[in-house]
Amino acid sequence: QGQLVESGGGLVQAGGSLRLSCAASDRTFSRYSLGWFRQAPGKERELVVAISRSGVSTYYADSVKGRFTISRDNAKNTVYLQMNSLKPEDTAVYYCAATPALSTFATMPTTREYEYWGQGTQVTVSS
DSSP states (O other): OOOEEEEOOEEEETTOOEEEEEEEOOTTGGGSEEEEEEEOTTSOOEEEEEEOSSSOOEEEOTTTTTTEEEEEEGGGTEEEEEEOSOOGGGOEEEEEEEESOOSOOSSOOOGGGOOEEOOOEEEEEEO
């Protein structure tokens, strides 16, 4: 079965930047909508941003709009999350996820829409 592997997490100072990557082994990567989710200690897993199969449509959580950017490179079977102006409240384990559904984002995608998940990568933002 396909596999998603995140990388790029780490410790960064507030105001700094990180770029997360999620590489997929699935040859049909381009057929999947992708999302980044995060889960902070004591909190539920929440959407950060989702991207459509084509990469044209995106849905950003209000908390990251203007700071985070998602992109995908279907030729490399990889999705990225560029995180700028990081805040301590961004501290969480970040997960990438994939689903063959979700062609549009009229509503906020939820964890239940995503069938495949990576193992997560820790992002810690110091104040």
